[in-house]
Amino acid sequence: MSRPDPDSATDRLARVRSIASAYRPTPGALLPLLHAVQNELGFIPDDCVPIIAGELDLSRAEVHGVISFYHHFRRTPPGRHVVQVCRAESCQAMGGEALEAHAKARLGVDYHSTTPDCAVTLEAVYCLGNCACSPAIRVDDEIVGRVDAARFDEVIAELRSGEASA
Ligand code: FES
Numbered sequence: 001m002s003r004p005d006p007d008s009a010t011d012r013l014a015r016v017r018s019i020a021s022a023y024r025p026t027p028g029a030l031l032p033l034l035h036a037v038q039n040e041l042g043f044i045p046d047d048c049v050p051i052i053a054g055e056l057d058l059s060r061a062e063v064h065g066v067i068s069f070y071h072h073f074r075r076t077p078p079g080r081h082v083v084q085v086c087r088a089e090s091c092q093a094m095g096g097e098a099l100e101a102h103a104k105a106r107l108g109v110d111y112h113s114t115t116p117d118c119a120v121t122l123e124a125v126y127c128l129g130n131c132a133c134s135p136a137i138r139v140d141d142e143i144v145g146r147v148d149a150a151r152f153d154e155v156i157a158e159l160r161s162g163e164a165s166a
Pocket of ligand 1: 086087089091092126127128129131134136
């Protein structure tokens with residue numbers, strides 16, 4: 001799917017206006033609309049909130065509240081790759097906490113942050129549906145199970161070497 005230029009405010013406002021107007025008649029439209037905007041732009045820019053609020057007859061505070069409540073929604077553009085570490089129960093029981101600490105140290109960023117080279121955004125997620133192979137991470141669209149520190153480093157090295165050869 002070709003994405004609009006996220007740096008072009010005009011482009012993204014037009015896309016959001018079009019998405020919001022399509023969702024306007026849908027009952028409980030806010031969450032699916034926000035998912036659609038993030039799928040389209042990769043994040044939900046703050047300057048789109050007034051458009052969304054206006055289309056759905058909500059206050060800007062209500063829209064902001066939902067965006068900030070759900071960890072899934074990003075308010076800034078992601079890096080070229082998104083790595084999500086599962087923080088739910090099964091993964092926690094299988095060493096998830098140590099994996100989280102390693103991931104943050106290895107990338108040098110906290111959750112909801114992007115490495116300075118814009119290569120990787122680190123996010124937390126609450127169950128990837130891969131509990132039998134805990135602890136699990138998702139790397140872009142791929143779920144990887146039984147991840148320890150060494151496997152995490154391999155995955156990141158693969159991402160970086162893929163970028164170098166692209
Ligand atoms: S608890 Fe981590 S995949 Fe389900």
